[in-house]
Amino acid sequence: MDWNHYRFTSVWELPSPPDAVYAALERPEDYPRWWPQVREVSRIDNATARARFRSALPYDLVLTLRQRHSDPVSRTLEAEMSGDLDGWARWTVAPHDGGSRIVYEQEAVVRRALLRRLAVPGRLVFRANHALMMRAGRRGLRAWLGAV
Numbered sequence: 001m002d003w004n005h006y007r008f009t010s011v012w013e014l015p016s017p018p019d020a021v022y023a024a025l026e027r028p029e030d031y032p033r034w035w036p037q038v039r040e041v042s043r044i045d046n047a048t049a050r051a052r053f054r055s056a057l058p059y060d061l062v063l064t065l066r067q068r069h070s071d072p073v074s075r076t077l078e079a080e081m082s083g084d085l086d087g088w089a090r091w092t093v094a095p096h097d098g099g100s101r102i103v104y105e106q107e108a109v110v111r112r113a114l115l116r117r118l119a120v121p122g123r124l125v126f127r128a129n130h131a132l133m134m135r136a137g138r139r140g141l142r143a144w145l146g147a148v
Contacts, residue, residue, distance in 0.1 A: 003119035004110040008130055012138040015099040016145040022075040022093045024145060025102075028065065034144035037133040055133040057125070061085060061112070084112040102141075104134065 014021060024030065028049050031038040039060070040052040047067040054060045061084040068088070069078035075093035087108030094101050110116055115126070 002109070003123060004116050006106070006108050006110070006127070006130075008104070008106045008127075008134075010104040010131075010134040010138075012102040012104070012134075012141070013096060013099065014102065014138070014142050014145065016142070018075055018093045018095050018100045019072075020145055021100045021102060021141070022072060022077075022091075024141060025091045025093065026070060026072075026077055030144075034140040035137045036140060037136055053133070055129045055136075057129050059112075059114070065089075081108060084115070085109065086111055 024034075028041045028051065029043055031041055031051075037053055037055045038051060039054050041049050042051075043049050044064070049065050050062070051065055052060050052062050063081045063083040063085060065079045065081055067077070068080050069076060069090075071077075076090065078088060078090040081087050081089060085108040087106065089104070089106040089108075092103045092105075094103075110119065115122070
């Protein structure tokens with residue numbers, strides 16, 4: 001087992017229409033406005049952004065995100081990640097019970113040296129940290145879409 005390899009799946013259900021959810025998710029520069037753990041996103045070009053994340057643990061992750069797929073018809077967004085983590089992330093938005101079901105999938109390998117050294121003892125804590133971040137993201141997006 002590679003202790004520095006992670007695969008995450010989160011499912012969010014929101015009362016907002018799928019097209020509104022997709023429109024919010026395709027604007028990563030707005031994420032810091034509704035997702036507390038996304039501290040900063042700056043566009044490099046139309047397909048690339050640099051982002052800084054910090055959840056409950058006392059460290060920041062800095063990533064370069066490069067869009068590799070964006071389809072408003074299927075409401076799917078996918079990006080490659082590099083930096084403190086290397087891998088990919090995907091959002092898929094679908095209609096569900098008058099609102100939306102959002103599936104977030106991520107596969108990543110930790111590259112940051114300190115986190116690699118803490119891989120075995122920290123694995124459960126890192127996974128819990130990610131779960132807390134995703135829960136806050138769901139709450140933040142729900143509030144954002146209700147306010148917009």
